[in-house]
Amino acid sequence: MVDNTKTVRFGILGCANIARKVARAIALAPNATLCAVASRSKEKAERFAAENGFPASVRVYGSYDQVLEDPGVDAVYVPLPTSLHVRWAVMAAGRKKHVLVEKPAALDAAELDRILAAVESNGVQFMDGSMWLHHPRTAHIQHLCCVPRSANFIGPIHFIHSTSTMAATPEFLASDIRVKPELDGLGALGDLAWYCIGASLWAKGYQLPITVTALPDFTRNSAGVILSITASLLWDQPNQTLATIHCSFLSHTSMDLAICGSDGSVHLRDFIIPYQETSASFDLTFGAKFVDLHIGWNVKPEEVHVVNELPQEALMVQEFSRLVAGIRDCGSQPSTKWPEISRKTQLVVDAVNKSLDLGCKPVSL
Amino acid sequence: MVDNTKTVRFGILGCANIARKVARAIALAPNATLCAVASRSKEKAERFAAENGFPASVRVYGSYDQVLEDPGVDAVYVPLPTSLHVRWAVMAAGRKKHVLVEKPAALDAAELDRILAAVESNGVQFMDGSMWLHHPRTAHIQHLCCVPRSANFIGPIHFIHSTSTMAATPEFLASDIRVKPELDGLGALGDLAWYCIGASLWAKGYQLPITVTALPDFTRNSAGVILSITASLLWDQPNQTLATIHCSFLSHTSMDLAICGSDGSVHLRDFIIPYQETSASFDLTFGAKFVDLHIGWNVKPEEVHVVNELPQEALMVQEFSRLVAGIRDCGSQPSTKWPEISRKTQLVVDAVNKSLDLGCKPVSL
Numbered sequence: 001m002v003d004n005t006k007t008v009r010f011g012i013l014g015c016a017n018i019a020r021k022v023a024r025a026i027a028l029a030p031n032a033t034l035c036a037v038a039s040r041s042k043e044k045a046e047r048f049a050a051e052n053g054f055p056a057s058v059r060v061y062g063s064y065d066q067v068l069e070d071p072g073v074d075a076v077y078v079p080l081p082t083s084l085h086v087r088w089a090v091m092a093a094g095r096k097k098h099v100l101v102e103k104p105a106a107l108d109a110a111e112l113d114r115i116l117a118a119v120e121s122n123g124v125q126f127m128d129g130s131m132w133l134h135h136p137r138t139a140h141i142q143h144l145c146c147v148p149r150s151a152n153f154i155g156p157i158h159f160i161h162s163t164s165t166m167a168a169t170p171e172f173l174a175s176d177i178r179v180k181p182e183l184d185g186l187g188a189l190g191d192l193a194w195y196c197i198g199a200s201l202w203a204k205g206y207q208l209p210i211t212v213t214a215l216p217d218f219t220r221n222s223a224g225v226i227l228s229i230t231a232s233l234l235w236d237q238p239n240q241t242l243a244t245i246h247c248s249f250l251s252h253t254s255m256d257l258a259i260c261g262s263d264g265s266v267h268l269r270d271f272i273i274p275y276q277e278t279s280a281s282f283d284l285t286f287g288a289k290f291v292d293l294h295i296g297w298n299v300k301p302e303e304v305h306v307v308n309e310l311p312q313e314a315l316m317v318q319e320f321s322r323l324v325a326g327i328r329d330c331g332s333q334p335s336t337k338w339p340e341i342s343r344k345t346q347l348v349v350d351a352v353n354k355s356l357d358l359g360c361k362p363v364s365l
Numbered sequence: 366m367v368d369n370t371k372t373v374r375f376g377i378l379g380c381a382n383i384a385r386k387v388a389r390a391i392a393l394a395p396n397a398t399l400c401a402v403a404s405r406s407k408e409k410a411e412r413f414a415a416e417n418g419f420p421a422s423v424r425v426y427g428s429y430d431q432v433l434e435d436p437g438v439d440a441v442y443v444p445l446p447t448s449l450h451v452r453w454a455v456m457a458a459g460r461k462k463h464v465l466v467e468k469p470a471a472l473d474a475a476e477l478d479r480i481l482a483a484v485e486s487n488g489v490q491f492m493d494g495s496m497w498l499h500h501p502r503t504a505h506i507q508h509l510c511c512v513p514r515s516a517n518f519i520g521p522i523h524f525i526h527s528t529s530t531m532a533a534t535p536e537f538l539a540s541d542i543r544v545k546p547e548l549d550g551l552g553a554l555g556d557l558a559w560y561c562i563g564a565s566l567w568a569k570g571y572q573l574p575i576t577v578t579a580l581p582d583f584t585r586n587s588a589g590v591i592l593s594i595t596a597s598l599l600w601d602q603p604n605q606t607l608a609t610i611h612c613s614f615l616s617h618t619s620m621d622l623a624i625c626g627s628d629g630s631v632h633l634r635d636f637i638i639p640y641q642e643t644s645a646s647f648d649l650t651f652g653a654k655f656v657d658l659h660i661g662w663n664v665k666p667e668e669v670h671v672v673n674e675l676p677q678e679a680l681m682v683q684e685f686s687r688l689v690a691g692i693r694d695c696g697s698q699p700s701t702k703w704p705e706i707s708r709k710t711q712l713v714v715d716a717v718n719k720s721l722d723l724g725c726k727p728v729s730l
Contacts, residue, residue: 021658158593158616161526161609167627211581215597216727217607228523230597230607232580242582242595244526244609251523252630253653253662256623262532265617267634269648273655275662283634288618290638293386295676297618297640311660362581 006329008321009074011036011067011097013088015048016079016177018102022129023052025313026077032321034058038067064088068095075125075324078102081183082190086111089126093118098125098324100317104190104349105342112346116339125323127316127338128345130198132272134315137280137306138202141266144284145259146205152286154261160243161258162199164192164272165228165251173249179225187225188247189349195255195272196245197348198341200233203259204241206344209233211362212351219250231352234362263287267301277311371694373686374439376401376432376462378453380413381444383467387494388417390678391442397686399423403432429453433460440490440689443467446548447555451476454491458483463490463689465682469555469714470707477711481704490688492681492703493710495563497637499684500677502645503567505669506631509649510624511570517651519626525608526623527564529557529637530593530616538614544590552590553612554714560620560637561610562713563706565598568624569606571709574598576727577716584615596717599727628652632666642676 010026010033012019019037026034035058039045042062049060061067067076068091075098078088085106089099099119105128106112119126132138143150145157168176177183178191201208215230228248235241257271264286274280283301291298310318326332351363375391375398377384384402391399400423404410407427414425426432432441433456440463443453450471454464464484470493471477484491497503508515510522533541542548543556566573580595593613600606622636629651639645648666656663675683691697716728 018659021660024658154617158613159528159530159595159611161528161611161621163524163526163623163625165524165625213580215599215607215609216576216578217597217599217605219605230524230609232582232595234581240582240584242580242611244580244595244611246524246526246607246609246625248523250627251625252519252628252650253655254623254625254630254650256526256632258528258619258621260528260530260611260616260619262615263617265619267621269632269650269666270662273659273661275665277660285617285619285634290618293389294383294638295386295642295678296638297635300640301634313660 006325007031007033008324009033009035009072010077011038011070011073012077012079013038013064013067014080015039015044019077019079020052021313022077022079022317023054025311025317028310028314029317029321031325032317036061036067036070036073038062038064068092068097073097074328075100075320081177082107083183083185086114089115090118093122093124096122096124100127100129100320102129104186104194105346107185109343109346109350112343116343119334119339123327123334125320125327125334126342127320128342129316130195131313131316132195133198133202134319135274135280135312136308137274137282140304140306141282142202144266145203145261152264152284154259154264154266154286156239157203157241157259157261158239159260160200160203160241161256162196162271163246163254163256164195165246165248165254167252168249173221179221179227181223181225185225186349187227188249189226189229189352192247193229193231193245193352194345194349196247198345199257199271200243200245201344201348204235206341207235208344208347208365209235211364212348212355213362214352214355214360216360218356229352231355233348274312279305279307281305371690372396372398373689374398374400374437375442376403376435376438377442377444378403378429378432379445380404380409384442384444385417386678387442387444387682388419390676390682393675393679394682394686396690397682401426401432401435401438403427403429433457433462438462439693440465440685446542447472448548448550451479454480455483458487458489461487461489465492465494465685467494469551469559470711472550474708474711474715477708481708484699484704488692488699490685490692490699491707492685493707494681495560496678496681497560498563498567499680500639500645501673502639502647502671505671506647507567509631510568510626517629517649519624519629519631519651521604522568522606522624522626523604524625525565525568525606526621527561527636528611528619528621529560530611530613530619532617533614538586544586544592546588546590550590551714552592553614554591554594554717557612558594558596558610558717559710559714561612563710564622564636565608565610566709566713569600571706572600573709573712573730574600576729577713577720578727579717579720579725581725583721594717596720598713639677644670644672646670
């Protein structure tokens, strides 16, 4: 028997592929339950519910509005194309629904600010769907990067490098919403660079860079949507740090993250989606030097394993639901942490886009 | 008993730390023998010979000239500061000595061209001391990158990332020859970026990039010597490739190399100096996709091990000596492969330097 005073009741707006993953995450999270799903056609929503084995208690709607009108829905998950986020997130907040929105949060910071104004004025929680931030591995590494007194603190960070690439199929490149200017106009910058920018900001404790510069190897499709992008982010205080990011729909799958400090480094190759669900690892190299004659190293990277009881997307739903339940049941204020993370990420996305428009000139933040 | 008709007899000009490693490599290479060593003072050369256990047959000289005048020396190894390479390499070639010169080959392409003109007109072999190019792992990976018909060919390369960083001690930063403008004026650009530029060119089959751009996070010491540098290299034919390189005396030790093609990727974290001498490995990821629901990957990277009977620096000496013996004993022409690799690397080093001087503007090659 579900205790509805503790469980957060989700409605899903749309039947995108990613919604299958988040529906499962809602089922796995102990403090969340799926209670409604909508598509623009009821048939499609019914097929989606059947294919994913949703229980009969899940209400199936033929319009997104019906989810927002459902008094049994506490929160909505919005996996719609990015261009529709502002409309539906603002409407959901207006109906006092908490909003978990798929990344990228919006097409630009102006749109995101409309969403954040709506959630703030309605007292509801906002979070974007950056699942990797909720993996315990992420917290473990953050400790090594950001807590000077921790054992194996890697020291001030000098360099960060990350990639998010995938070899899209011809069908994807012809017709996926992520290559359509009217749907996900940011293309690879929104879908992939969101992660790399987010990881760079995260490693730097969410300090914004002073300049952002696109590199000249970008690719656009015939409609102008970005298919690949490389960029650099520069910080100068308290120490100089450069981050390079490389994102592409045109390359083999990669999710590299390397963080190099003065005393150690951390390397991952699956930072966005861990190789497997139940545990993840990262490589820590600390105090590396060359042996005499420089014919080898004194240490090899240590593979650090981190076990997780729930997959990262379920941990995301759990954290979001914890915040929602606090607001709903205990009168807590919405957490500003997650909206701020989304907004900083969006500001850097905007700056990369602007640098591209300026012919790869540096853009100050 | 050494067969002198097959063995190449080396003299070493100078007692730099790296000369200890190469003296050992000469001893390990089956077709090379050390027969002379010189310093600017005979006492220092004698101490160096004693400390390194050189046999009594090794002639010890108090000036570099004496090595060049020694008729029993076929080839010289030049570990002197970069600013002295042109003088001593040209003089050595003029005495018909084959020239193995430590990297960076020269301060700029104009100086290197003087060396290469001298070795060409005197019919002697030239090679720079990029040891990693001689490791069998390097050939193994090159096969995956450059031979379209090979199994696990990673496809056209889209992105290359490499680093060469080390946390220099305060003593190094105060007094090492690599931070002195009058000795190794290229600093980290010569000492470290030589490797990353070389690796990028190597992965691209030694095609030169069309543009080279320094990124804005460079650091110089008070004398103007580069302590850290990040740069990008762009190719546009036959497919677009971007390489990023990051090199620093101010960071934790790293030697990352990642090569990402359309169908696979290769990752190393010790590409310049393998963790250990007798074998090395790299990670190959091929055909990676996400499993259903994107909750994991279909494959994990495969760790490929490559055994080497001799350390890479001995393989370098062996290859150089093979070429020298061919010239000396069989009338072969000097190989143009190694001088061309050095020259292309030097051209890109020059371009990075020029980009820095232009305020990080792109420089065309």
